Amino acid sequence: MDKYIIELQDVTKKFGEKEALCGINLKIRPKEFVTLLGPSGCGKTTTLRIIGGFETPTSGDVYFEGKRINDLPPYQRQINTVFQKYALFPHYNVFENIAFGLKIKKIPKKIIQEKVAHMLKLVNLEGFEKRDIHSLSGGQQQRVAIARALVNEPQILLLDEPLGALDLKLRKEMQLELKNMQQRVGITFIYVTHDQEEALTMSDRVVVMSEGEIQQIGTPEDIYNEPVNRFVADFIGEGNILDGVMIEDFQVKMEDKVFTCLDKGFQPNERVEVLIRPEDIQIVKGDEGMMKGIVESVMFKGVHYEITVKDEGGVRWMIHSIHMVKVGETIGMVIVPDAIHIMKKAVWK
Amino acid sequence: MVKKIWKGFYIGTIYLFLYLPIFLLIIYSFNDSKYRGNWNGFTFRWYRELLRDHTIVSALYNTFAIAVLSALIATIIGTAAAIGIYHMSPKAKTVWMNITYLPVLNPDIVIGISLLALFVWMKMKLGFLTLLLAHVTFNIPYVVLAVLPKMYQLNPYLEEAALDLGATPLQAFFKVILPEILPGVITGGLLAFTLSLDDFMVSFFTTGSGVNTLSIKVYSMTKLGVSPKINALSTILFVGVLGLLAILQRRANNMKE
Amino acid sequence: MRKQWLSAPYGLWAIVFSIAPIAIIAIYSFCSRSPYGNIIYEFTLENYQKFLQPIYLRVLWRSIILAVQSTLICFILGYPIAMMIAGSGSKQKNIMVMLFVLPLWTNFLLRTYAWMVLLRDQGVINQVLMALKIIDGPLKLLYNHNAVLLGMVYNFLPFMVLPIYSVLSKIDSSFIEAAEDLGATNFQVFARVIFPLSLPGVISGLIMVFMPAVSTFVISDLLGGGQTVLLGNLIQNQFLVARNWQFGSAISMMMITLILITMGLTAKYQREGGRQLW
Secondary structure, eight states: OTTOSEEEEEEEEEETTEEEEEEEEEEEOTTOEEEEEOSTTSSHHHHHHHHHTSSOOSEEEEEETTEEOTTOOGGGSSEEEEBTTBOOOTTSBHHHHHHHHHHHTTOOHHHHHHHHHHHHHHTTOTTOTTOBGGGSOHHHHHHHHHHHHHTTOOSEEEEESTTTTSOHHHHHHHHHHHHHHHHHHTOEEEEEESOHHHHHHHOSEEEEEETTEEEEEEOHHHHHHSOSSHHHHHHSSOOEEEEEEEEETTEEEETTEEEEOSOOOOOTTEEEEEEEOGGGOEEEETTTSSEEEEEEEEEEOSSSEEEEEEETTSOEEEEEESSOOOTTOEEEEEOOGGGEEEEEOOOOO | OHHHHHHHHHHHHHHHHHHHHHHHHHHHTTBOOSSSSSOOOBOOHHHHHHHHOHHHHHHHHHHHHHHHHHHHHHHHHHHHHHHHHHTSOHHHHHHHHHHHHHHHHSOHHHHHHHHHHHHHHTTOOOSHHHHHHHHHHHHHHHHHHHHHHHHHHSOTHHHHHHHHTTOOHHHHIIIIIHHHHHHHHHHHHHHHHHHHHHOOHHHHHHOOTTOOOHHHHHHHHHHTOOOTHHHHHHHHHHHHHHHHHHHHHHHHHHHHO | OOGGGGGHHHHHHHIIIIIHHHHHHHHHTTEEEOTTSOEEEEEOSHHHHHHTSHHHHHHHHHHHHHHHHHHHHHHHHHHHHHHHHHTSOHHHHHHHHHHHHHHHHSOHHHHHHHHHHHHSTTSHHHHHHHHTTSOSSOOOOSSSHHHHHHHHHHHHHHHHHHHHHHHHTTSOHHHHHHHHHTTOOHHHIIIIIIHHHHHHHHHHHHHHHHHHHHHOSHHHHHHHTTSSOOHHHHHHHHHHTSOOHHHHHHHHHHHHHHHHHHHHHHHTTOOTTOSOOO
């Protein structure tokens, strides 16, 4: 038990008639950076709020270091939160915001000052003590919110879409910074986002959620390369997802063609879904490929071209390639066994 | 250009209409004549007589005591009520808002006589206490209506942030929520104070013999033949209000800077 | 902690001091009267029937007429003022609004009393007119219908101007520019854009003037001098002089009904934020 800092067991949450969480099981180790990822309304924020103590589960249990904490109010948990849009106290300045938790705990003034100064240094805001919250930029407010939470030396830091309000460039910088910070302070970060790229960049493990259920838990590589179902494949990165049939081990049939793959263990003729990432399709000359198609559109995306190809069966493929092709050109496509990922067909309720 | 002159003329006439009576009272308060009409020379006599008239002084005391107390009680009950209403389900909210609008929309005279009926039915002695209860009653809704919008403007995560940082719900209220909604609370309190100060109708029906407020005193003075003391009283009140407004305006300006 | 419970003290207060009193007069209005004037808890429609006598219907009619007249005059005088204030520079605007609020802060009775001083036989107006030899003897200005009407307009004009102003000042000037851009003349801009957008303010103004006007007894008492009996005077008289609380209650219930009807008639024009004076 002890090796997990937070454990959720069969947690459900209902808001009136609506079921926001339907049986979540999640174990998080100390010092882990875990991201809850999913579209809005998937239950990720509710999960975070249950861990933070702002919601109580309708059923199921929450454990903190092995102790059940279902009914422990937020102010008695060794967990702090960085809120969406920060929730900084507008009537306090930067120093007073960060010192809030320490003052509540009646820590001596001198120590408060030292700790706040230390925190401001950590978040690169030295000398900002007296500043008014309204005079700060979004990124600076963000840092104050992090400092305000971390200064209490929590065991776990919860972050609810903390970068949502920042522009793209700042987001990227803050992603790196947050990751660094987590490693430096050495505590558990539980991070909520709907941005898959953010999740893949920062996390040790990603929890993909949809409609109140956990779809997959795994490292970013697992999630990207081995998605367990169509939802995860679709949500993480871009991909071509086709219906297929497993003829036998290592042989999948799609578009009336049989491809060799690396997957096995399916029933003969089991219907499956096949994921092929756009960057895994190689473009060759017209007749040299396994399939043929006509280029419908080409868009330059900076690093690569995003190419849409319509094959002979009328299926559209998305391909990422560094090679330029022309619209209307007939090209061939090669899909090596390693590029094919077979997923169980989801049983949709 | 002609249009502008007409505009100025129109506005001027309206403001003259608004202020002529008030200025007239102020001028007459310095007139050394018992019967208004002729100007008999400048005097402070009416001011001296006013201060010597202890029925007026005691009415003044009652007025302010009731205004301060009723505003205070209404502010506390009303602020708590606004916070409660904010956290209610939409259906409950509608019911409570209707209850809140009841004394706002009910004519003062009906509030007055219905409270009179209640107090008599409860066999309460009409006087200071019944006045106070009546004033609190019509004041609370205005506090609720002043505080509620502030609750809606409040970032709902602020309270959670305070709890998250270790504050108990009570600490969160006093350290975070209250400072945020304070402008609404103060507005509501001031509104309650001025409404109470100015009230005549409700006071008229809910007070008993011997306990007067300024409005009631003025009313009975107009009935009993007019004394220029009223003019002096009006002048003092007008100047007082003007001074208060000037201070408030100054504060508002300072805050803007 | 269940935060809704914070409303409990207010709820209790409202039940005891807002709802119960109205329930009491509602009950009284259906109660009989003993020969000595005491309340007997026996159902009767007598009090309402009494109100249907011509003498009382005339009072009702007079109250409504006066309230409607004063409301209309306030609207006709007030709307242009509200527009002018809304259209002036921000510094002027504040002062002009303040000048409209200021009289509200001085005692209502004193303001009404001031008109007694102006209008009486030896009052300022008569004296000035006589000094100018325009008239020989004093005009009877006080204690009549017009004096009451004047008092109402004087006291309630700010209630009309302020809500209209507050709505007008919030109208996005781009609407007006858009209308002008589309070729509307000044009058068309006003009739098609400004006035419809200001309707919520107009409605609150109408209600805020009509309500006190229909229920007042002070203005009619001081400036009408017993000549102009209104619903308010009738209620006051029944409660404090005639001691017929049942009848007084019935008149009060009629007054509440009258106000509910006006509210109902205007409710559909009333949008949120409309009735805001402060």
